[in-house]
Amino acid sequence: MGKIASALTIAGTDPTGGAGIQADLKTFQELEVFGMSVQTSAVAQNTQGVKAVHDLPIDFIEQQLKAVIEDIKPNAIKTGMISTIEMMELIATYVAKFDTPYVIDPVMVATSGDALMDESSRKVIRDVLVPKATVVTPNIPEAEILVDFSIKGLDAMKKAAKVIVDELGATAAVVKGGHLEGKAIDIFYDGSFHLLEADRFETKHTHGTGCTFSAAITAELAKGKTILEAVQLGKTFITDAIRYPLNIGKGNGPTNHWGYRLQRLPNEGGK
Ligand SMILES: Nc1ncnc2c1ncn2[C@@H]1O[C@H](COP(=O)(O)OP(=O)(O)OP(=O)(O)O)[C@@H](O)[C@H]1O
Numbered sequence: 001m002g003k004i005a006s007a008l009t010i011a012g013t014d015p016t017g018g019a020g021i022q023a024d025l026k027t028f029q030e031l032e033v034f035g036m037s038v039q040t041s042a043v044a045q046n047t048q049g050v051k052a053v054h055d056l057p058i059d060f061i062e063q064q065l066k067a068v069i070e071d072i073k074p075n076a077i078k079t080g081m082i083s084t085i086e087m088m089e090l091i092a093t094y095v096a097k098f099d100t101p102y103v104i105d106p107v108m109v110a111t112s113g114d115a116l117m118d119e120s121s122r123k124v125i126r127d128v129l130v131p132k133a134t135v136v137t138p139n140i141p142e143a144e145i146l147v148d149f150s151i152k153g154l155d156a157m158k159k160a161a162k163v164i165v166d167e168l169g170a171t172a173a174v175v176k177g178g179h180l181e182g183k184a185i186d187i188f189y190d191g192s193f194h195l196l197e198a199d200r201f202e203t204k205h206t207h208g209t210g211c212t213f214s215a216a217i218t219a220e221l222a223k224g225k226t227i228l229e230a231v232q233l234g235k236t237f238i239t240d241a242i243r244y245p246l247n248i249g250k251g252n253g254p255t256n257h258w259g260y261r262l263q264r265l266p267n268e269g270g271k
């Protein structure tokens, strides 16, 4: 086997495995990238909601970051849940040290509607981390907070993606239309616009879709794909993960990380 690409996620946890670090590592594994993780917060949550959040001490988060950087240099990194301003500032210094493609999933609330970030931190992610990002992947409510205007349809999504790149300083943005109706359309912008379009599946099993999508983009960047290729491959991965629901959990169940493989089998949807 040749040298394997590696990716690092810096995020919170989901003990039921559908979101956060657990979803990211499953996605990395499925896309044949060696996965590593630094934990920011331990979250007691399941498919029905968030029960409690325990932020890890800042020095301990730094010790984890040091442990990785002193040993294995990731080929790409992503951040998910970062709940406090001091965590954002610490992570910003390490993003500079890692000096590798960086994907931000600006996680603010869980699918269940529970808050995963202090309200006061929301603007800080925009000022401290977004300028360092290769790609930022907000859903519509997150994009509204980053750009400070309301987003009702594709035109406003385009405007928001352009602000995130041209004014806030990210290299590229994907504003996700998962919360709209009709086709599942996301807007990609890196100086030019591309539409990422997929069928919408009628399912309540969408816990962790944002984590899985951004982790797939990170894995593809780690393997050396261009930003646009990585985002397009990430969209295929998340679409197939939603296409084949696992039907587990009493609430909004997890996506299916084997969906991508299933879609390519002769007796499933595949070739
Ligand atoms: N029902 C669906 N059918 C097909 N694609 C979907 C569906 N729901 C979301 N998507 C797609 O999944 C990806 C993730 O988008 P979404 O808006 O759900 O993220 P999110 O809200 O950040 O997720 P999370 O639930 O993790 O907070 C996007 O590409 C979106 O278009």
Ligand SMILES: Cc1ncc(CO)c(N)n1
Residues within 6 Å of the ligand: 011, 012, 013, 014, 019, 020, 021, 043, 045, 080, 081, 107, 109, 110, 111, 116, 207, 208, 209, 210, 211
């Ligand atoms: C830890 C964590 N990160 C992100 C999300 C968003 O889906 C979640 N529910 N939990």
